[in-house]
Amino acid sequence: MKIKDIFKNKTSMNTENTDKDPIENEIENVLNEVETAEELSVEEQLQKELANEKDKFIRLFAEFENFKKRTTKERIDLFKTANQEVLQAMLPVLDDFDRAMTQISKSGDETLAKGVALIHEKLKSTLVAKGLxxxxxxxxxxxxxxxxxxxxxxxxxxxxxxxxxxxxxxxxxxxxxxxxxxxxxxxxx
Known part of the structure; x- marks a missing residue:
């Protein structure tokens, strides 16, 4: 029960005095101001809560956008380097092929050197096509x-x-x- 309601009940019980006392008028005015202040404070509290919720929403939305950007970037990086393990495993083979090409060119057999050179170029071009x-x-x-x-x-x-x-x-x-x-x-x- 609010203070104003208590005051109204007390004044209604006192029916023999129909004129309001100036003190009672002042009390009633003060009670009206208190009630208005209570209503404002409730409204202010609701405004603050609304502002807090908006702030939380904006921060959550920004965090989600950053998450989407980060995962997209990680996915693109993953696609770019998906062949990395296979290509790393092929590098010793490519090194052996380079050494073999050097030795075959020293041997003097031109047809063998030409055939191996074609295969060597095909291997290199395939690896380059995969991003190496x-x-x-x-x-x-x-x-x-x-x-x-x-x-x-x-x-x-x-x-x-x-x-x-x-x-x-x-x-x-x-x-x-x-x-x-x-x-x-x-x-x-």
Missing amino acids: EQVEIKAGDSFDADFAEAITQIPAPSEDLKGKIVDVVEKGYKLGDKIIRFPKVVIGN
């Missing part, structure tokens, strides 16, 4: 640990090769922008 690229590093380039793996250092054959790549022992390959095998190099010091 060779990391371009050659002797004389500056050594960068982000793109090559130094396996040893040897005394530089000349002054201009100090701190640079002297020899490439194993070729490096990348799939898209990601290096899947770093080239192994020898550095001069």
Whole structure:
């Protein structure tokens, strides 16, 4: 029961006095103001709750959008590198093929060299079609640990090769922008 209701019950019980006392008028005015303030505070509370719920909704929506973007990016990256394991398994075969090509070209049998060269090119073109690229590093380039793996250092054959790549022992390959095998190099010091 509200204060105003209590006050009205008390004044209705006092029926012999029909004129309102100025104090009673003042009390009634104060009670009306309190009731209005209570209504405003309830309205303000509802406005605050609504603002909080809107804020929660906006944050949840933004979080969901970020989740969608992240999973889409991860899915695209997965599709780009889906062949990575297969291609990594094929790299030693490609290396063996390169070594075989070198030895066959030394043998002098031109028909054998030509036939193996065709097969070698077909294998390379198939791997390139699947996204494999060779990391371009050659002797004389500056050594960068982000793109090559130094396996040893040897005394530089000349002054201009100090701190640079002297020899490439194993070729490096990348799939898209990601290096899947770093080239192994020898550095001069």
